[in-house]
Amino acid sequence: MAHNFPTDSVGVVIPQTKHFDTPLELECGKALPEYDLIYETYGTLNTAGTNAILICHALSSDHHVAGYHSERDRKPGWWDAYIGPGKPIDTNRFFVVCSNNLGGCKGSTGPISINPATGKHYGPDFPIVTVGDWARSQRRLTDALGIERWAAVIGGSLGGMQVMQWAIAHSDRMRHAIIIAAAPKLSAQNIAFNEVARQAIMSDPDFHSGRYYDFGVIPRRGLMLARMVGHITYLSENSMRDKFGRELREGKLNFGFDTEFQVESYLRYQGRAFVDRFDANSYLLMTKALDYFDPAQQYENDLAKAFAGSSAKFLVISFRGDWRFSSARAKEIVDALIEAEKDLSYGDIESNSGHDDFLMPIPEYWDLLSAYMDRIAMEVC
Amino acid sequence: MELRPDLAIIADWIRPGSRVLDLGCGDGTLLSYLQKKLNVVGYGLDIDPANVCAALKTGVNVIQMDLDRESLEFFETASFDYVVMSQALQAVRYPDYMLAEMLRIGNEGILTFPNFGHWRCRWQLSLKGRMPVSDHLSAEWYNTANIHLCTVTDFETLCQERGYEILGRRVVDKYHRNSWFMQLAPNLLGEIALYSLRDSRRSPII
Numbered sequence: 001m002a003h004n005f006p007t008d009s010v011g012v013v014i015p016q017t018k019h020f021d022t023p024l025e026l027e028c029g030k031a032l033p034e035y036d037l038i039y040e041t042y043g044t045l046n047t048a049g050t051n052a053i054l055i056c057h058a059l060s061s062d063h064h065v066a067g068y069h070s071e072r073d074r075k076p077g078w079w080d081a082y083i084g085p086g087k088p089i090d091t092n093r094f095f096v097v098c099s100n101n102l103g104g105c106k107g108s109t110g111p112i113s114i115n116p117a118t119g120k121h122y123g124p125d126f127p128i129v130t131v132g133d134w135a136r137s138q139r140r141l142t143d144a145l146g147i148e149r150w151a152a153v154i155g156g157s158l159g160g161m162q163v164m165q166w167a168i169a170h171s172d173r174m175r176h177a178i179i180i181a182a183a184p185k186l187s188a189q190n191i192a193f194n195e196v197a198r199q200a201i202m203s204d205p206d207f208h209s210g211r212y213y214d215f216g217v218i219p220r221r222g223l224m225l226a227r228m229v230g231h232i233t234y235l236s237e238n239s240m241r242d243k244f245g246r247e248l249r250e251g252k253l254n255f256g257f258d259t260e261f262q263v264e265s266y267l268r269y270q271g272r273a274f275v276d277r278f279d280a281n282s283y284l285l286m287t288k289a290l291d292y293f294d295p296a297q298q299y300e301n302d303l304a305k306a307f308a309g310s311s312a313k314f315l316v317i318s319f320r321g322d323w324r325f326s327s328a329r330a331k332e333i334v335d336a337l338i339e340a341e342k343d344l345s346y347g348d349i350e351s352n353s354g355h356d357d358f359l360m361p362i363p364e365y366w367d368l369l370s371a372y373m374d375r376i377a378m379e380v381c
Numbered sequence: 382m383e384l385r386p387d388l389a390i391i392a393d394w395i396r397p398g399s400r401v402l403d404l405g406c407g408d409g410t411l412l413s414y415l416q417k418k419l420n421v422v423g424y425g426l427d428i429d430p431a432n433v434c435a436a437l438k439t440g441v442n443v444i445q446m447d448l449d450r451e452s453l454e455f456f457e458t459a460s461f462d463y464v465v466m467s468q469a470l471q472a473v474r475y476p477d478y479m480l481a482e483m484l485r486i487g488n489e490g491i492l493t494f495p496n497f498g499h500w501r502c503r504w505q506l507s508l509k510g511r512m513p514v515s516d517h518l519s520a521e522w523y524n525t526a527n528i529h530l531c532t533v534t535d536f537e538t539l540c541q542e543r544g545y546e547i548l549g550r551r552v553v554d555k556y557h558r559n560s561w562f563m564q565l566a567p568n569l570l571g572e573i574a575l576y577s578l579r580d581s582r583r584s585p586i587i
Contacts, residue, residue, distance in 0.1 A: 341400075344424070344444070345443050346445055347430075348446070367430070367434045368434055375438070
């Protein structure tokens with residue numbers, strides 16, 4: 001039965017796809033001869049075309065950032081808490097766009113797509129894509145949508161890094177960069193976690209060197225393990241303690257290796273659910289894009305120099321409960337922006353959950369983002 | 382736009398078009414005024430989330446930071462023309478270090494603090510035998526945020542010891558009014574002291 005959506009929801013949305021047939025040269029040296037980008041939009045582009053907002057998604061999320069896909073859909077998009085009528089990213093004022101990154105598995109061209117050269121799935125032959133490639137593909141989407149300049153490009157986690165990339169390489173097409181729960185590059189520890197995730201996938205016997213589609217299987221156990229590792233890094237120790245502690249499922253020790261602690265059960269559930277919604281080859285690609293991201297590298301490893309030529313204005317937000325990309329990492333971005341003498345505001349939000357806090361409705365975060373979006377609205381609406 | 386008299390004095394000390402860092406910027410009143418009237422650029426620092434939001438709304442650049450817990454080291458030496466601290470020096474853990482940092486980062490430092498040498502404070506302590514409590518020092522000794530109170534004379538002694546040159550001094554009353562009369566005996570008559578300083582051992586770089 002259809003249910004009523006909350007009044008501050010954008011309601012039912014239908015994803016759209018744009019096809020690009022001009023080859024996209026990639027940083028790895030290869031090119032994608034043609035590709036699709038799937039995206040969603042909410043709100044209305046004003047006649048001056050000044051109120052458009054681009055949202056960049058995180059590692060395993062997609063273009064479905066707000067609203068519902070059908071009347072029966074129970075779960076809204078991944079950042080629905082902040083996008084909709086009257087919400088901080090107010091769809092009464094802004095025209096909001098979010099696209100699925102290349103290499104993904106939700107409709108934009110990726111490993112599960114058919115390679116026009118062979119008529120088969122790309123699989124492991126899909127080229128390694130970078131955050132820089134994503135921003136360039138989105139710049140073409142910007143052209144295709146007839147948007148001269150985004151009022152803001154906004155993203156969290158890997159999406160926040162994509163916003164940095166936009167601000168460094170494409171600031172002629174944007175006004176504000178809102179970088180949330182991000183870091184200027186991964187630490188060795190971050191890369192280490194990604195490598196464990198990749199090894200889990202690649203050592204699964206069902207992986208078949210990435211050609212598992214041809215065998216009618218998926219590397220289920222490997223992908224599940226990869227997600228379990230990732231999920232540990234998304235939660236803070238406090239929130240794990242609050243949620244599970246050392247609670248036992250059956251209230252007693254069974255002296256065996258089945259799921260005994262609640263936290264084990266939770267991680268297995270998260271892992272299993274992920275296998276049903278994500279592609280292993282895409283996961284490998286996304287983690288590589290994260291590992292490679294280091295925009296300062298081309299600027300003598302000086303992030304301030306990387307930002308020097310940007311005309312964007314910045315809002316950086318971090319969460320004190322986040323240890324994956326901690327406040328200290330966000331401050332590296334802040335330091336560089338101050339050194340580069342950019343317009344910059346920074347909020348360090350009191351929080352508890354961990355990296356996932358950037359998705360949560362936290363009043364302090366809500367107020368900060370609302371105040372900044374009001375400022376943007378005054379400029380462009 | 383009518384500016385509070387103490388803030389107006391600070392604004393008088395600041396050259397148009399300069400770079401300003403406001404430590405403990407509160408709701409951004411001063412910085413937003415300086416931006417609009419004097420075309421300055423800069424950042425305000427504050428830890429309180431409500432202040433950060435209020436400052437954002439006034440259109441200033443605000444950085445959420447705890448001045449007591451986080452170092453200002455990442456601000457480069459002489460990277461600002463002015464570093465301002467209004468009514469916050471007495472509340473930080475290491476005021477002398479804060480002052481040194483202000484005068485390292487800025488070519489000039491501007492600060493204001495409540496003067497504990499004011500006659501009403503002296504009267505409360507000497508005749509009533511009580512720690513002074515007033516409108517702008519309204520908390521009790523056990524719950525006050527003002528943990529490092531000083532007098533005009535104390536402050537100037539510190540400046541002398543550290544080689545800080547006082548470029549300007551004004552005192553105002555609790556309504557932030559200033560009169561020529563108060564300037565005659567600032568340590569006795571001024572409730573709030575305002576200073577403009579520089580580190581005389583360091584020549585301006587900008």
